[in-house]
Amino acid sequence: CSNEVGYVLYSSIDNITYDYETQTAANTTSYAATGLLPGTVYYWKIYAVTEGALSTALSGSQSTTAAGTVISIRTGNWNNTTTWDCGCIPNATDDVTIANTHTVTVNTTAACNILTIGQGSSGILRIGNNGASRSVTANSNIIINAGATFDVATGSNTTHQLTAGGNITNNGTLNFAPDANSFCNVTFTKSGNQTISGTAATNNFHFLTLSMGTSI
Numbered sequence: 001c002s003n004e005v006g007y008v009l010y011s012s013i014d015n016i017t018y019d020y021e022t023q024t025a026a027n028t029t030s031y032a033a034t035g036l037l038p039g040t041v042y043y044w045k046i047y048a049v050t051e052g053a054l055s056t057a058l059s060g061s062q063s064t065t066a067a068g069t070v071i072s073i074r075t076g077n078w079n080n081t082t083t084w085d086c087g088c089i090p091n092a093t094d095d096v097t098i099a100n101t102h103t104v105t106v107n108t109t110a111a112c113n114i115l116t117i118g119q120g121s122s123g124i125l126r127i128g129n130n131g132a133s134r135s136v137t138a139n140s141n142i143i144i145n146a147g148a149t150f151d152v153a154t155g156s157n158t159t160h161q162l163t164a165g166g167n168i169t170n171n172g173t174l175n176f177a178p179d180a181n182s183f184c185n186v187t188f189t190k191s192g193n194q195t196i197s198g199t200a201a202t203n204n205f206h207f208l209t210l211s212m213g214t215s216i
Helices: none
Strands: 005-011 019-025 041-050 056-062 068-071 094-098 103-106 111-113 115-117 124-127 135-138 142-144 151-154 159-164 168-170 173-175 183-188 202-204 208-210
Touching: 056 124, 094 111, 142 151, 168 173
Parallel strands: 068 094, 094 115, 103 124, 111 135, 115 142, 124 151, 135 159, 142 168, 151 173, 159 183, 173 202, 183 208
Antiparallel strands: 005 019, 005 041, 041 056
């Protein structure tokens, strides 16, 4: 295209539902995408924009690098490096597992990719350590294994926030309203379908919000 005024980029992780990414200036030859999920194939469509029209799309795909793996090695706070086998604090590109027998307390703003609680018999992830509101973001799936618990600290007396970019599978206990004043609200953010499933007897949610991009 020789008369473009810019380029429009759309991205997708299923090659079906595409979301608007950005518009660049004319003659742009590269774009650095940020905030992508690890270990994920991204599909792209690029259109040249002219006065009142779009070109035929140029399509392609690219995989991002695999996520890191972080496992708890003791009971402790999320932001304590001694809680984790990496000697670090997990970030949004890490797959995080709370091991059996450990209780990890979210006492900060926490982020990860895949979140797995328990390894089949126990393990607790608890949001809140005082009256401060805390947030957890899982960019991909959340898995609560048998015997494990994902809950809110009783007596925290505030509303916390969980942002879920994937599915929630609960085969243990999920309790986001343990008393009359301590809650965790959940926002689903994937542009496409998400599910809550599992064999658990306790799925105690507070408020659920759908914020699913351009997907209806």
